[in-house]
C-alpha cells in the first residue's frame with residue numbers, strides 16, 4: 358500500500374512538473390525526446406512497435422491523446438501516411454497540425470535514400486517518397502536529438518538551458534556508444550544479407566553492407582511464388598547466409614526460402630521495444646548482433 362502511494366505521488370509530481378505534452382509516432386523518437394526533455398516533458402508514443410509501422414490501427418484513444426498534445430513529432434517520409442492524417446484531422450488541435458509550431462517532421466533533417474525516379478505507389482510500393490526507415494541508422498539519433506532540443510527550446514524558452522544541458526550530456530553518451538558499436542561492426546566478415554522488407558537499408562549502408570534482395574517484390578507488396586523462387590536461386594548462387602525478418606510480417610515465406618537455400622532467418626527489431634529492447638542501446642545492439650556474423 359505504501360509502495361502504491363509513493364508511486365502515485367511520484368507520477369503526480371512528474372505530471373505537475375511536465376510543462377509540455379509530447380506525442381511521437383514511434384518508440385525510438387520517443388526515447389530520444391525523453392532524453393532531451395527529462396522531467397519537463399511527458400512523452401507518449403502512438404504506434405505500438407509490435408505492428409507494421411506503415412499500418413498502425415487508428416484507434417479513437419489516439420485521437421484523444423493528439424487533442425491534448427503541445428507537440429507532435431513524426432518520422433515523416435511517408436511512413437505515417439496510411440494512418441496518421443485521419444487521426445490528426447479528427448483531433449482538431451491547431452497547435453500540432455502540419456506546419457504549426459508544435460509539429461516536427463524529423464525526415465526534414467535526414468537525407469532520404471532509395472528515392473524512386475518515378476512514383477510507383479500505383480503498384481503498391483509504400484516507399485514512394487524514398488526509404489522512410491532512417492531511424493534504423495544509429496547515427497540518426499544524433500540528428501534527432503539536435504532537432505528535438507531546438508523544438509523544445511522554441512516551445513518552452515524558459516527551460517531552454519536545461520534542454521541544452523540534457524542534449525550535451527546525451528550527445529556525449531551517444532557518441533561513446535557509437536564508437537563501441539563501430540568497433541564491433543568493424544569485425545563483421547560477410548557483409549551481404551537479404552531482407553523481408555527494406556527496413557534495414559540505413560544500417561546496412563552505414564556499415565558498408567549490401568542488401569541483395571527482398572522477400573517482398575516491392576515494399577508493401579506480398580511475396581509471389583515466382584519472386585520467391587528467384588530469391589532462393591539468388592541466395593544459393595551468392596551463398597548468402599542471412600535473411601533479416603521483422604516481427605510483424607508472416608514468417609512462413611522467409612522460412613521456406615531459408616529451408617530451400619541454407620540461409621537462416623533472423624528476426625530483427627525495426628523499432629525500440631521490439632524483441633525486448635528496452636533502451637536505445639539494446640535496440641541497436643540487437644540489430645548489430647544479428648547482422649554482424
Ligand SMILES: [Zn+2]
Nearest residue numbers: 483554555576
Ligand atoms: Zn517500409
